[in-house]
Amino acid sequence: MNWNCTNTVERLSDYLDGALGSAEALAFPEHAAGCANCTQLVAQVSGLVARMHQIPPVQEPAGLVETIIAATLGPRKRQSASAGSLGWLSTIWQPRFAMGVVTVAASFVIIFQAVAGISGKVELNPANLFHVANRQVHLTYARSTKFVNDLRVVYEIQSRLTSPPESMSEPSPAPSSEPQPKDPPPSSDPREKSQATPHRDHHESCAAANVELAFLLTDSAAAPENLSDFALRRLP
Amino acid sequence: MEQDAQLVQLCVRGDGASWEELVRRHARRVHNLCYRFTGNSTAAEDLSQEVFLRVFRTLPSYQPAQGAFPTWLTSVTRNLLVDHYRRTRRDRLTDSIDDEATAPQIKDKRSTARTPDKLAEDSELSAQLQDGLAKLSPDLREAVILRDLQGLDYGAIRTVLQVPEGTVKSRINRGRIELARILNEMGVRPA
Numbered sequence: 001m002n003w004n005c006t007n008t009v010e011r012l013s014d015y016l017d018g019a020l021g022s023a024e025a026l027a028f029p030e031h032a033a034g035c036a037n038c039t040q041l042v043a044q045v046s047g048l049v050a051r052m053h054q055i056p057p058v059q060e061p062a063g064l065v066e067t068i069i070a071a072t073l074g075p076r077k078r079q080s081a082s083a084g085s086l087g088w089l090s091t092i093w094q095p096r097f098a099m100g101v102v103t104v105a106a107s108f109v110i111i112f113q114a115v116a117g118i119s120g121k122v123e124l125n126p127a128n129l130f131h132v133a134n135r136q137v138h139l140t141y142a143r144s145t146k147f148v149n150d151l152r153v154v155y156e157i158q159s160r161l162t163s164p165p166e167s168m169s170e171p172s173p174a175p176s177s178e179p180q181p182k183d184p185p186p187s188s189d190p191r192e193k194s195q196a197t198p199h200r201d202h203h204e205s206c207a208a209a210n211v212e213l214a215f216l217l218t219d220s221a222a223a224p225e226n227l228s229d230f231a232l233r234r235l236p
Numbered sequence: 237m238e239q240d241a242q243l244v245q246l247c248v249r250g251d252g253a254s255w256e257e258l259v260r261r262h263a264r265r266v267h268n269l270c271y272r273f274t275g276n277s278t279a280a281e282d283l284s285q286e287v288f289l290r291v292f293r294t295l296p297s298y299q300p301a302q303g304a305f306p307t308w309l310t311s312v313t314r315n316l317l318v319d320h321y322r323r324t325r326r327d328r329l330t331d332s333i334d335d336e337a338t339a340p341q342i343k344d345k346r347s348t349a350r351t352p353d354k355l356a357e358d359s360e361l362s363a364q365l366q367d368g369l370a371k372l373s374p375d376l377r378e379a380v381i382l383r384d385l386q387g388l389d390y391g392a393i394r395t396v397l398q399v400p401e402g403t404v405k406s407r408i409n410r411g412r413i414e415l416a417r418i419l420n421e422m423g424v425r426p427a
Binding site for chain 2: 009010011012013014016041044045047048049051052053054055056057058059060061064065067068069071072073
């Protein structure tokens with residue numbers, strides 16, 4: 001085979017990669033051995049290729065893989081991997097979760113104590129819970145009603161003892177400096193007349209108040225009909 | 237190869253662990269290709285991230301019948317490298333004057349820092365090779381990198397570069413000869 005320097009240059013990589021045919025594979029080294037330029041070229045290129053195959057790959061920057069994972073899957077992936085078996089603790093330490101747990105626990109303590117305090121033992125039967133709760137509501141309502149009634153009595157006594165006689169005799173809540181007319185306007189309704197009449201006499205008014213106090217301090221159910229009407233009318 | 241195909245299938249179904257494994261298996265290869273082509277560590281890191289972001293988005297479109305996953309991954313990387321090369325062309329033209337002034341100093345510094353340590357020798361050769369690759373035209377550079385540094389066969393390189401196999405062979409051959417000449421001029425002796 002007629003081999004020249006151009007052939008060597010063109011087929012150099014085929015020779016190095018072992019891709020030459022059998023006749024070419026014989027002619028290539030034969031020519032190169034007798035040609036100084038080709039010998040140098042083959043030595044340089046084969047040396048370069050051999051060294052390139054030996055060069056270890058460049059180390060990638062630290063954190064490159066983690067950055068890519070975080071950019072594609074999100075940062076949660078790395079957190080779960082680094083937290084390990086104690087990763088669930090971070091969930092519990094969230095303020096919202098802890099507050100919820102404390103609230104629920106406190107609610108149970110209050111319910112159990114209320115049930116135990118009333119029935120003497122803890123009954124978790126729903127019917128029992130309902131009865132206890134129903135009884136508690138009614139007792140609370142009765143107590144508050146009695147408290148309001150007692151307050152009304154106390155305020156009534158207080159106002160009777162501290163107010164001047166003029167204001168006591170005035171039925172209207174707003175005090176008026178105008179003198180009362182000597183004669184009330186004529187009225188055809190006997191009830192109006194009967195309401196206005198006691199206010200005109202101070203002594204009569206005081207006596208009625210005493211009766212009323214006596215009534216309020218006793219049981220209201222036992223009060224006579226007329227006194228009850230009178231007391232209701234005088235109360236604010 | 238089969239492991240890659242399985243991992244890709246699991247990734248497409250939404251398995252995060254398989255994606256992480258796939259990234260770990262190929263991150264170094266992608267980063268090396270980017271670094272050898274650009275010669276810039278920061279650009280290589282950014283491009284590597286960009287490659288995997290694109291792969292993550294386009295993984296469902298990958299068809300194993302078209303080629304092995306590493307070949308497809310190399311094609312994605314190469315396309316982004318071409319885009320990057322075109323984007324930074326103007327910057328390279330303005331920087332070339334500064335490079336001529338500083339290059340001899342770097343060369344001298346490296347030649348005085350020679351040590352018998354194998355790692356240092358590899359590192360020095362790697363740096364010299366990088367300088368030589370930077371002087372090659374992009375067509376020849378990518379052909380040599382894919383063949384001699386990435387270890388791809390001619391068929392895979394043809395798929396990646398989308399050129400006939402004769403062109404692939406020609407570019408690899410011319411690239412090797414040109415790189416050897418450049419390194420010889422730089423004073424790098426062949427082994």
